[in-house]
Amino acid sequence: MPGRRLGILGGTFDPVHLGHMDLADAAHRALGLTEVVLVPSNVPPHRPQPITSAYHRFAMVAFAVQERPGWRAADLELRSEAPSFTSRTLDGFHHRGYRPTELFFVIGADAFFEIESWRDYPHILDAAHFVVISRPGIPVRAVAARLPHLGARMVTGPADALTSNVPLIILIDAPTADVSSTAIRERLAAGESIDGLVLPRVRQHIEQHGLYTPMTAGRGAGDAAQTSQAGRLHGQD
Secondary structure: OOOOOEEEEEEOOOOOOHHHHHHHHHHHHHHOOOEEEEEEOOOOOOOOOOOOOHHHHHHHHHHHHOOOOOEEEOOOOOOOOOOOOHHHHHHHHHHOOOOHHHEEEEEEHHHHOOHHHOOOOOHHHHOOEEEEEOEOOEOOHHHHHHOHHHHHHEEOOHHHHHOOOOOOEEEEOOOOOOOOHHHHHHHHHOOOOOEOOEOHHHHHHHHHHOOOOHHHOOOOHHHHHHHHHHHHHOOOO
């Protein structure tokens, strides 16, 4: 299918917040992505295990993308009990018929600093374009300074990527919210407001289910079995 450009944003999304959405928005605008997929991880290999169940994390992502045409949540990683390696996820899209140059893996500059520790590095850089977005206090020029040996693959003009026949590292400076899932969980545990940190539908789901409060810590482990049902309800993979 000519001209398709699929943006992929992975993460634990515990919970999904405006910083995540800003990353995907920046890539969407700069690259004219035809579709954006948010992929919650099941067993993140480089991070602590999620606080909330797969069911709740998928539901929050589904609510977050609900009013964005062409955006969707995907339960590709939640279906597997294996560690959620990005290389495995990208392979899944290749098996669905996507060429590497049709895939745009969106990532914050701070997270991309750790790319050398990822499974299948450096070959993973041939599996998709990597769209590296600046984070508060971390402009994309810091990526080139931190990883100079990857400089030959880096471009700052999105048009260069759209006409390239090989995957590139696309550097984009864009404003993104200075927020983290950890900070949101800490605020909720302290009984503080998270207004302006997550989308209203996400906040409503958190409040409705009492997520991230001391009295509900560990609750919802049995909800994982409901993830596939949630995917069907929201028309996801």
